[in-house]
Amino acid sequence: MFQWYKNATRCYVFLSDISLSTATGFSQRSDWEASFRASAWFTRGWTLQELIAPVSVEFFSREGQRIGDKASLDELIHEITRIPLTALRNCPLDQFTTFERELWARNRRTTEEEDIVYCLLGVLGVSMRTAYGEGQESARRRLQAEVEAAGSAPSIIPFSQNNRFVGRESQLAELEAKLFSNEQTTSTLAIVGPGGTGKSELALEIAHRTRQSNKHCSIFWIDAGDKDSLYQSYVNIAQKLNVPGWDDEHADMEQITRHCVVEMSARQCLLIFDNAEDTTLLSSSSSTTKVVDFADFLPQSKLCSVIYTTTNSDTARTLASENVIALRELTLDAAQGMLQSRFARPFSTTEQQEAELLLRALLYLPLAIVQAASCIIASGMTMQKYRAHLDGYKEVVKHSSESSKDKSRSSGIRDPVAATLSLSIDQISRENALAADYLFLAACVNQKDISLDLLGAASSQAREDAIKVSRAP
Numbered sequence: 384m385f386q387w388y389k390n391a392t393r394c395y396v397f398l399s400d401i402s403l404s405t406a407t408g409f410s411q412r413s414d415w416e417a418s419f420r421a422s423a424w425f426t427r428g429w430t431l432q433e434l435i436a437p438v439s440v441e442f443f444s445r446e447g448q449r450i451g452d453k454a455s456l457d458e459l460i461h462e463i464t465r466i467p468l469t470a471l472r473n474c475p476l477d478q479f480t481t482f483e484r485e486l487w488a489r490n491r492r493t494t495e496e497e498d499i500v501y502c503l504l505g506v507l508g509v510s511m512r513t514a515y516g517e518g519q520e521s522a523r524r525r526l527q528a529e530v531e532a533a534g535s536a537p538s539i540i541p542f543s544q545n546n547r548f549v550g551r552e553s554q555l556a557e558l559e560a561k562l563f564s565n566e567q568t569t570s571t572l573a574i575v576g577p578g579g580t581g582k583s584e585l586a587l588e589i590a591h592r593t594r595q596s597n598k599h600c601s602i603f604w605i606d607a608g609d610k611d612s613l614y615q616s617y618v619n620i621a622q623k624l625n626v627p628g629w630d631d632e633h634a635d636m637e638q639i640t641r642h643c644v645v646e647m648s649a650r651q652c653l654l655i656f657d658n659a660e661d662t663t664l665l666s667s668s669s670s671t672t673k674v675v676d677f678a679d680f681l682p683q684s685k686l687c688s689v690i691y692t693t694t695n696s697d698t699a700r701t702l703a704s705e706n707v708i709a710l711r712e713l714t715l716d717a718a719q720g721m722l723q724s725r726f727a728r729p730f731s732t733t734e735q736q737e738a739e740l741l742l743r744a745l746l747y748l749p750l751a752i753v754q755a756a757s758c759i760i761a762s763g764m765t766m767q768k769y770r771a772h773l774d775g776y777k778e779v780v781k782h783s784s785e786s787s788k789d790k791s792r793s794s795g796i797r798d799p800v801a802a803t804l805s806l807s808i809d810q811i812s813r814e815n816a817l818a819a820d821y822l823f824l825a826a827c828v829n830q831k832d833i834s835l836d837l838l839g840a841a842s843s844q845a846r847e848d849a850i851k852v853s854r855a856p
């Protein structure tokens with residue numbers, strides 16, 4: 384949006400809280416100055432970029448009478464907003480520190496709490512996806528990370544670093560040792576393990592560590608779950624690397640991908656292919672049945688390293704031969720650390736013992752621990768009570784997996800994940816049925832495709848509450 388305003392030839396601001404009811408149509412400054420100074424327009428978050436980005440901003444009263452423009456009123460606007468005159472006169476914003484630019488929004492307000500952070504994106508010259516419901520603090524943390532990384536090589540890591548990451552020290556050390564270790568060609572690694580064991584989380588941690596330790600390395604997170612997501616990831620990379628055609632919806636995807644591969648070959652890169660369940664992919668839509676091979680997406684360069692995450696050990700071996708890192712449950716220590724960090728308070732001795740029993744029941748599986756902790760915290764029940772409930776759900780899950788045709792080797796591991804999930808959903812349905820509906824929607828539709836309009840609710844407050852419940856920690 385910032386760029387859109389910047390490209391605009393003229394912008395008009397209609398100030399509904401300024402009235403100029405002069406019969407002649409001619410007004411003096413004294414007629415409007417007091418209400419101009421007090422106008423709500425100068426107190427809102429998003430109007431900051433509407434003021435700063437365009438070259439021409441013209442102000443009009445409620446009656447449509449022209450008051451003046453950004454150039455003629457710059458001294459007055461400077462007094463009202465404390466924004467330096469040079470910034471109001473469109474000098475490059477990198478002449479101001481991040482801190483100075485953040486100050487311009489300090490006393491402004493937004494309806495959604497996250498917007499007070501998102502409205503700074505263009506002003507600070509960074510981009511990041513919006514995630515309404517994450518809360519202002521999380522948005523600010525992500526913005527901070529984006530600003531810090533702005534001087535680094537172009538990268539796409541769509542998730543923030545997990546500040547509650549625990550354990551996996553040996554796997555992290557192995558990954559770090561093997562990245563960029565092949566002097567002849569690409570270093571290729573695979574992280575394999577059943578669903579919910581923390582493969583993506585481990586890859587994410589390594590991505591952020593690499594970004595912090597090596598500012599020259601471009602890191603690209605690629606969703607390899609299906610062909611469409613894979614191509615979409617390459618369109619995003621093309622945008623980052625200024626590859627022509629990324630914004631053309633009729634562009635030839637294979638050509639864009641080839642261009643990206645050429646661009647990536649010339650720089651140090653870490654590519655993370657998340658959810659690579661098979662070595663080849665079919666399109667999820669029926670428009671084309673052409674099979675794609677990951678090999679076509681890889682630069683053959685010793686400057687490049689690739690990490691795949693997959694639940695399929697055959698795929699892992701085919702893609703990375705001996706460089707396969709297997710993940711299973713967490714160690715007791717790491718699992719305890721993970722549970723403890725969710726509660727954010729020390730456990731009493733009894734709770735400590737109860738936590739050990741609960742973790743054993745959850746088979747020390749990260750996803751099961753996250754789900755159990757969220758449910759316990761949100762419902763306020765004790766760990767003991769939760770474990771008693773869980774036993775009942777485990778029985779149901781066991782029965783359904785025995786009767787199901789899917790007898791895969793990891794089904795035993797999936798049981799605590801499925802049981803904690805069912806228990807959470809039942810708990811949420813009882814507390815807030817709308818939140819449960821949202822969760823079912825989120826299970827069927829890609830999260831990034833869910834607009835607020837899709838979340839029907841009796842009132843915006845009811846919607847906000849339901850989002851909060853469905854996103855509980």
Ligand SMILES: Nc1ncnc2c1ncn2[C@@H]1O[C@H](COP(=O)(O)OP(=O)(O)OP(=O)(O)O)[C@@H](O)[C@H]1O
Nearest residue numbers: 547548549577578579580581582583584749750753
């Ligand atoms: N080492 C860890 N420290 C803290 N939290 C973790 C860790 N590993 C996993 N988690 C948490 O466990 C959950 C599941 O992890 P993740 O999504 O990485 O699993 P996965 O193996 O990639 O699953 P899938 O096969 O479904 O993609 C996430 O909420 C994540 O935050």
Ligand SMILES: [Mg+2]
Nearest residue numbers: 582583658692
């Ligand atoms: Mg994953």
